[in-house]
Amino acid sequence: MNIVAFIISLGLFVLGLYVMGSAFYVEGAEFLVFLGGILLSSLGVFIPIHVLKRIDG
Incomplete structure (x- = not known):
């Protein structure tokens, strides 16, 4: 799961x-x-920091 989430992020x-x-x-x-690009980049950082921390813990 971590590898798939990393590739998506x-x-x-x-x-x-x-x-x-x-x-x-x-x-x-x-x-x-430009705002859409910022939101996409933010989502790419949000997934490993917030979501995966709760799944793997």
């Missing part, structure tokens, strides 16, 4: 970085795309 974090970087190329919705 890493994927969400990297996807969030990619979305934040591509926000500069979106016309008119830069803020929303």
Whole structure:
């Protein structure tokens, strides 16, 4: 379970970085795309810190 959660978390974090970087190329919705990238990266960090701590404990 830890390996699957790690891969999902890493994927969400990297996807969030990619979305934040591509926000500069979106016309008119830069803020929303950048905010989505921040939320994806935050979710990628949230899973191993908060969720896996309770599952593995």
